[in-house]
Amino acid sequence: MNDTEGNVAEASPNDFPIVGSISNLGQPFRFSNVEPLCGVSVEPSRDGHVKVCTRLATTSDDPMFHKMASSFTSVVNHLSQQAGMAISLDRANTVLMVMKADDTAELWIDTAAVVLRCSLTRSVTAGMAIFAHDIADITAMTFPCVDIQSSDRVWCMFRQDWGFGLAFDFNTDGNLDLESFNTALGSLYRQLKYRHLYQTMANRAVFESLVGLGWFPFVEIIAKEFKGLADHCSAGFDVSVIEASILESFDESRMQKMMERWALKPHFANRGIILQVAVDAFNKREPIAVIKILLTEIEGVLADAYRAANDGKSAKLKDLLIFAIASAEQKSGDSDTLFFSAAFARYLTSHTFANFDPTLQTGTASSRHAVGHGAATAESYTMTRALQAILTLDQLAFYT
Structure with missing residues (x-):
C-alpha cells in the first residue's frame, strides 16, 4: 500500500478498511536456528582471502545482481527445506527477509505493507487518489x-516494471541504520520506475x-x-x-494549479501580483510579457529564499x-x-542565465x-x- 504521509494505524485484517490505515496482507514465514548472513563475496577467493560486501543497493542492470539473487534464493530454499515448507520466489514481487539477533528470521513474500515516501505536486487530503503526474x-x-x-539484518528484493531492485544490510556493527536502508530502497524503486529519465540524463x-x-x-x-520530448530528440x-x-x-x-502551488511558498507569495500578470499574459498567448516578467523574477525569488535562510544576507547570482x-x-x-538538482544547475547556467556576446548579437529570449x-x-520571444x-x-x- 502506498501512502504519501507514511502514517501507520493499528488495524487487524478483519477490521473495516479506513482511509489512512495500513496493515500487512498476511503473516511471514518464520524460521529458527538461522545461521547469520555476514555478506556477499565480490571476488573469487584467493588463498583464503576474499572481499566481502556487507551493505549494498543495486538493480538487475548490474551483472552481479543475478548471482546475488540466485544466492539469496538458495538460502531461502535451504531454510524452507529445513522447516519442511515449500516456498518459491519465482513469482514474487516483493521479498523481505528480517534476520533477528536470536537466530530466528521472518520471510515476507508479498504480504508486508509497503509505503512509498513521495513529494507531490499538489496538496492532498486523506482518501484522495494519487496519479503518476502528481508525484x-x-x-x-x-x-x-x-x-x-x-x-536485525535485512535484505529485500523487489520487482518494478521490467526490472528488479536488491538491497541488503547485514549490520556488522549491530546498529542497523533503517532510514538509510529505506532510502536505498526508495532510490532503487525510483531508478527502475523512471528508467527512461535516467537514461536520458x-x-x-x-x-x-x-x-x-x-x-x-x-x-x-x-x-x-x-518522455515524448526526449524520444523525439533521441531520434533526431x-x-x-x-x-x-x-x-x-x-x-x-493547469496554470491556476501552478499558481496555487506557488502561493504556498513565502518567497513566491509576496510576488503573487506580478506572477499573476505573467500567467494571465501566458493564457492570452503574449510571450513577450511572460518572458520579460519571469526571467527577472526568477532571480528575485532566489534572492528572497536565500535571505530567508541566511539571516537577511544577500548574495550574488553565482551563490x-x-x-x-x-x-x-x-x-x-x-x-x-x-x-535532478545537479543537472538543473547546468541548465540554469547554460540556458536561463547564459551569457551572450552583444557584438555578435547572440542573445535570445531564453537568457535572462x-x-x-x-x-x-x-x-526569439515565442510561446515555447x-x-x-x-x-x-x-x-x-x-527546490527552495
Whole structure:
C-alpha cells in the first residue's frame, strides 16, 4: 500500500478498511536456528582471502545482481527445506527477509505493507487518489508494519516494471541504520520506475540537445510530456510538433494549479501580483510579457529564499544558484532524485542565465541577461520560450 504521509494505524485484517490505515496482507514465514548472513563475496577467493560486501543497493542492470539473487534464493530454499515448507520466489514481487539477533528470521513474500515516501505536486487530503503526474519525487520505500530492530539484518528484493531492485544490510556493527536502508530502497524503486529519465540524463548528446532547445525534465512535465520530448530528440526528429502539443496542455486550469502551488511558498507569495500578470499574459498567448516578467523574477525569488535562510544576507547570482541546488538536495536527501538538482544547475547556467556576446548579437529570449539588456531578438520571444520560463520558475518552488 502506498501512502504519501507514511502514517501507520493499528488495524487487524478483519477490521473495516479506513482511509489512512495500513496493515500487512498476511503473516511471514518464520524460521529458527538461522545461521547469520555476514555478506556477499565480490571476488573469487584467493588463498583464503576474499572481499566481502556487507551493505549494498543495486538493480538487475548490474551483472552481479543475478548471482546475488540466485544466492539469496538458495538460502531461502535451504531454510524452507529445513522447516519442511515449500516456498518459491519465482513469482514474487516483493521479498523481505528480517534476520533477528536470536537466530530466528521472518520471510515476507508479498504480504508486508509497503509505503512509498513521495513529494507531490499538489496538496492532498486523506482518501484522495494519487496519479503518476502528481508525484514529484520518491525518496524512500518502507515496511511500516514489520518490526525491524536496530540489531536485525535485512535484505529485500523487489520487482518494478521490467526490472528488479536488491538491497541488503547485514549490520556488522549491530546498529542497523533503517532510514538509510529505506532510502536505498526508495532510490532503487525510483531508478527502475523512471528508467527512461535516467537514461536520458546519462546520454550527454540527448541531454545537451534538449537543453539547447530550452527543455529539462521539469517536475511539472516529468510524468507526462517529457518522455515524448526526449524520444523525439533521441531520434533526431523535429520537436516543434510535440512542443505545440505541450503548449496546448497548459490551459488556464493547469496554470491556476501552478499558481496555487506557488502561493504556498513565502518567497513566491509576496510576488503573487506580478506572477499573476505573467500567467494571465501566458493564457492570452503574449510571450513577450511572460518572458520579460519571469526571467527577472526568477532571480528575485532566489534572492528572497536565500535571505530567508541566511539571516537577511544577500548574495550574488553565482551563490544563489549554489544555494538553490543545495536546498533541493537537502529537501530530497540526495543528488540523483527526480529533482535532478545537479543537472538543473547546468541548465540554469547554460540556458536561463547564459551569457551572450552583444557584438555578435547572440542573445535570445531564453537568457535572462539578454532579455535584461534588451539584446534578445524579437523572433526569439515565442510561446515555447514563455512556457520554459514558467517551468523554470516552477522548478524552484520544489527546490527552495
